[in-house]
Amino acid sequence: MRNLIAIMSTSLVSMSLVQAQVSQPDWAAVETETMQHFRALLQIDTSDPPGRELPAAEYLRDVLAAAGISVELLAINPDRPNVVARLQGNGSKEPLLLMAHTDVVNVDLDKWTFPPFSATIDDGYVYGRGAVDDKDNLAAALMVMLELKRQNVSLDRDVIFLAESGEEGATENGIEFMVREHFDKIEAEFCLAEGGSVARANREVQYAAIQTVEKIPYRLDLVATGVAGHGSVPLQTNAVTRLAKAVAAIADWRSPIRLNETTAAYFERLASISPSDAAQRYLNVLDPGLAGEVDEYFLANEPRHASMLRSSLSPNLFEAGYRINVIPSEARASVDFRALPDENIVEFVEAVRGVVNDPAVEVSLGVRNTRPSGETSINTAAFATIENAINSHYGVLTLPTMSTGATDMAYLREKGVQCYGIGPAIDTEDAALGYGAHSDQERILISELHRFVRFNWDVVVELAASR
Ligand SMILES: [Zn+2]
Structure with a gap:
């Protein structure tokens, strides 16, 4: 500081x-x-x-x-x-x-x-x-x-x-x-x-958010297969059941937490303007030994902050079945995958396969208008100038931010x-x-x-x- x-x-x-x-x-x-x-x-x-x-x-x-x-x-x-x-x-x-x-x-x-x-x-x-x-x-x-x-x-x-x-x-x-x-x-x-923006609450400016990096959008497709049959005879190979388990496993998975220059500076600075219990959480998230506990709090209460910690997965599409008395042989889901800018995509997809852990569910990268990755430094003349002008026009702290969107x-x-x-x-x-x-x-x-x-x-x- x-x-x-x-x-x-x-x-x-x-x-x-x-x-x-x-x-x-x-x-x-x-x-x-x-x-x-x-x-x-x-x-x-x-x-x-x-x-x-x-x-x-x-x-x-x-x-x-x-x-x-x-x-x-x-x-x-x-x-x-x-x-x-x-x-x-x-x-x-x-x-x-x-x-x-x-x-x-x-x-x-x-x-x-x-x-x-x-x-x-x-x-x-x-x-x-x-x-x-x-x-x-x-x-x-x-x-x-x-x-x-x-x-x-x-x-x-x-x-x-x-x-x-x-x-x-x-x-x-x-x-x-x-x-x-x-x-x-x-x-x-x-x-x-x-x-970016300057956040006002109760008509008072609170802080300025300057975007310096963003997550990269990808798509994961899950295809579960099983044996088709009559709905009156339940099968353990039911594709819908397999897909549901795979989606639940992805939702429950805590993908690895990793900070970068921007997010580390963001939480450190946010702590300096937050009430003491929140400040402690923002500082704890910088400590690998304590970040997991903070993550659980973020997931429940501050989901955008949880997303800033990791490459994230949100299962948003689910297509399965076509009539009530037919066990379908195939079911599909798609997951909004937002990667950290330095993510190794091939390894991450492999990790998701491990989480799903079912050879009857195929996990692959789907088609999406993705973006290239890149980061902006906060140690530049431009960032110092922006910070300086924020200070003189708004009188608040500047937080470098990573957008979860593109x-x-x-x-x-x-x-x-x-x-x-x-x-x-x-x-x-x-x-x-x-x-x-x-x-x-x-x-x-x-x-x-x-x-x-x-x-x-x-x-x-x-x-x-x-x-
Ligand atoms: Zn716009």
């Missing part, structure tokens, strides 16, 4: 030096314009599927071009283009990439108090699909680009803007296409994208880009109320959107502006 404080104070000094040379935007005008672009983007229905990101991409292109920023649309599917813009630096440092996706998940119209693409303002919030996933990051990145250009900030590194399509399930149009066909246009040392950053990390997931302050109560990302409704506090834009500005200026 002491090292941390030392890093923070050094960065604080350098930040103020840089900022002295960079003119500050007119923040009142920026707030007005942020709301204008944010609401305009929310009002474009980019529900994915089918996506239809084109109008949003054209909107972004036109706004960037009008400010004199070089910008282009790149697409494998003309209805679903990606937007790339670049501000030139002097090349003394490698580029910085600001990434956000234009598509949003689908809506269930009946669940919305305000129409999902109306961007209605009510009681300090903006309501709309994409409000916190991911048109908040999109608007913030856009405003930073515009203001860097208008303030004529001289840059040590190029600042690249990427608004990618298809993040919500059609990455072949978005990040996969961009990395495969146009990596030269987005190659960067550091990337800032979605995946993001587009995985494709960039595989190529060596150090990616950090950031996000605005969000009420932790909002998800349970049905206002979170992918919830029935979605909303953001206007004041927090504006604070997030200023935070983004400071991070980008500190990392990219010439000294």
Whole structure:
């Protein structure tokens, strides 16, 4: 912790030096314009599927071009283009990439108090699909680009803007296409994208979560076979019974616990801001001799933390039988397998076979749109800068986090880009109320959107502006 404080104070000094040379935007005008672009983007229905990101991409292109920023649309599917813009630096440092996706998940119209693409303002919030996933990051990145250009900030590194399509399930149009066909246009040392947030509870900010690594999605298929027969004569070889036992064995298995740089730092830092009994658990999980006991507590009470400890298995599909008086000869289940980024997949599948321990149940890797694995270091100029800006804008501790879910950053990390997931302050109560990302409704506090834009500005200026 002491090292941390030392890093923070050094960065604080350098930040103020840089900022002295960079003119500050007119923040009142920026707030007005942020709301204008944010609401305009929310009002474009980019529900994915089918996506239809084109109008949003054209909107972004036109706004960037009008400010004199070089910008282009790149697409494998003309209805679903990606937007790339670049501000030139002097090349003394490698580029910085600001990434956000234009598509949003689908809506269930009946669940919305305000129409999902109306961007209605009510009681300090903006309501709309994409409000916190991911048109908040999109608007913030856009405003930073515009203001860097208008303030004529001289840059040590190029600042690249990427608004990618298809993040919500059609990455072949978005990040996969961009990395495969146009990596030269987005190659960067550091990337800032979605995946983090500042947690607010009881209207007070608690901590910032910065995503530095994520688990990798795989699928395990289980196929049990047995002898078919008449349901009036039960058989010990019943495929359904075999499959049920295999699934139960997987559910009861405690796969090995392993921490990495991010998760170890996460629990250590979380302990420092937690009540004493919780703090003790977060510290105990760092001790291999005590982690098992904490794991049982996590599994029952904090399942996301249990998932952060290991490659995890969740049996989510079960298909067996077709009529009441027939013993089927085959039954199938599929398991959502989320691997730690350094997992040896072949060995892990072999371990699962050992757990199932039944030659009549075949265990294999199934077909899934998986992601490449990669980790981001927390010992970089970018992480120190983010931490520093979190401290000055929010006054809370930064927790590096490993997502249990997957993001587009995985494709960039595989190529060596150090990616950090950031996000605005969000009420932790909002998800349970049905206002979170992918919830029935979605909303953001206007004041927090504006604070997030200023935070983004400071991070980008500190990392990219010439000294
Ligand atoms: Zn998203």
